[in-house]
Amino acid sequence: MDSVHTDAHSETLYARLAGHYRQAIQSGVLTPGARMPSVRTLVRQHGVSLSTALQACRTLEDEGLLEARPRSGYFVQRLRRAAFRPVTEPDPRSFAQAPDPAAFTGIHDRVSDFVTKCERFPVKTNLALAFGAPEAYPRDALRAAAQRALRRHPEVLVSPVPPQGDPGFRAVLARRALASGMSLSPDEILVTHGCTEAINLALRAVTRPGDLVAVESPTYFGLLQVIESLGLRTLEIPTSPSRGISVEALELAFRSHEQVAAVVVIPNFQNPLGCVMPDEEKQRLVALCEAHGVPLVEDDIYGALSDGAQPLKCCKAWDRSGTVIHCGSFHKTLAPGMRVGWMTGGRWQDRIRMLKHAQSRPNDALAQLTLGEFMGSHAFDRHLARLRAQLRVQRERTAEIIAAHFPVGTCLNMPGGGMLLWVELPEGCSSRRIFEAALREGIRVAPGALFSNSDRFDRFLRVSCGYPCSEQIEAALVQLSGIVAADPG
Structure with missing residues (x-):
């Protein structure tokens, strides 16, 4: 028993020591190239053993x-x-000034075709997954949090759940929202089955079938599926790979002959571009939607994955009239196996609560209590610091391989966080052809054509950096570069 206690204590010590210096590196106290204190100095200064200092x-x-x-x-x-x-920055002229929104459908067919082809070939290396590796998430700590939750709430599995979600969990969410610039009470928060349900509820609350919804272009294909499944039409707005959605182009759309019923954006580490909207652009976007009375739905699922010392602000931080419906989740940052999301509905909160109750009833309590236990401690911040550091290294290494091996004419933006790279291929390449050729070699990658109802992004690929760059992944990237070079376009 003594040795087990010592081992557990030692693990805690090295994790704390590593966390202390991780924070110093990420805050800039220890700059790139700086020498760390020697192992013996760490032993002396922190009163730890030699093995603990080495492990840190x-x-x-x-x-x-x-x-x-x-x-x-x-x-x-x-x-x-x-x-x-x-x-390349988007050319607004490539987007029709007054497009026919009725033509902006068919994403279900594209996604179905993508899935069917993926199922046909066994995958050896998956570069399309927008998740971290399982070992990047705190499995053991989450299991321990679940056990603590069951001890503290032994009735949880046999008691009904409050309609908006567990009050303690919502209080934790409200406290953490402060870092993103939001001032919310727990009563303004609704727990959902992931971010997809939150966006679905938001659009159901503010639109009717046949309405027009403005989105970034390119955007996450799952959002296009939600819009199409609700009988809505999509209006794609030019989006910069460095600054996000064009507020000027959106304003032009608002002035067109047809009313835009809602706007949906991913302002922080947009999927698939990886860009972050500057604060001044977020503020302009909120003001524009407010002036025109158009609801703004924001998906902030990646916002916590920034390399920067300061947390990223969300659009909701500038909302003074209830115009912004904010949606979040822990699917990418903490627990992919738990479909737990949340939202705050602005002036549509009551309608969203009613729709949630009719659609799926409350989320199960144990998942909420587990996340509340974990997120209420400093363990969540330490986990996020580790995850950000790992993703940064993986993005850098993936970009290095692409720069070294992909053919001339390949372009790439380097995001300051997240787990996605948006790769522009040389003239004449087709992401559809490359996707199919890569599948035959056991490599799965997301073709740019998935991220729009148009064909304007067929010369792009989305490459995920969620997994460490193992020899297998590096070899797959090199092999993919050969497929790109051989594309007949």
């Missing part, structure tokens, strides 16, 4: 934050920036 340094090395130099010690890693040209 090796943990940071595994995360890509430190590098070991023979006979010199540990140094803060210098991130290597791959050399590539940025993705």
Whole structure:
């Protein structure tokens, strides 16, 4: 028993020590190239054992934050920036001034075709998954949180759940929302079955079948599926791979002959572009929607994955009239196996609550209590710091391989967070052809044609960086570069 206690205590110590220096690196106290205190200095300064100090340094090395130099010690890693040209900015002229929204349908057929082809070929390397690797998430800590929740609430499995969700969990969400610029009471928060249900509820609350919904272009194909499944029509708005949706183009759409019923955006690490809207653009977007009386639905599922020292603000931070419906989830950041999301509905909150009750009733209580236990402690912040560091290293390495091996004419933007890279291929390439050729080699990648109802993004690929760049993944990227080079276009 004593040795087990010592091992557990030692693990806690090395994790704390690693967390202390991880924060120093990410906040800029220890800059790239700076020398870490020696292992013996760590032992003396922090009163830990030699093995604990070594384990802390090796943990940071595994995360890509430190590098070991023979006979010199540990140094803060210098991130290597791959050399590539940025993705082309959109040409508004390529978007029709007054498109026929009725033509903007058919995404179900595209996604169905994508899934059918994926099922036909066994996958060896999946570069299309927009998730972190399972080991990137705190499995053991979440299991322990679930056990604590059951001990503290033994009746949870046999008691009804409040309609809006567990009050304690909603209180945790309200506290954490402060970092994104939102001031919410727990009563303004509704727990949902993931972010997809939240967006579905938001659109059902503010639209009727046949209405026009403005979205970023390109955008996540799952959103296009939701819009089409509700009998709505999509209006695609030009979106910059560096600054997000064009507020000017959206304003032009508002002035057109047909009323836009809602706008949906992913302002932080947009899927698939990976871009973040500058704060001034978020503020302009909120003001524009408010002035025209158009609901703004924001999906902030990736917002917590920023490399920056300061949390990213969401559009809701500038909402003073209840115009913004904010939707979030922990599907990417904490627990992919738990479909737990949340939303705050602005002036449509009461209608959204009614729709949620009619559609799916409350979420199960145990998942909420488990997340509340974990997120109410500093463990969540430590996990996010580790996840951000891992994703940063994986993005950098993936970009390096693309820059080194993909053919001339390939372009790439380097996001400051998240797990996605948007790759522009040379003239004449087709993401559909490349997708099918890669599948035959056991490689799955997301073709750009999936992210729009039009064909204007067929020369792009979305590459996921959620998994560490193992030899298998690196080999698959090199093989993919050969497929791109051989594309007959």
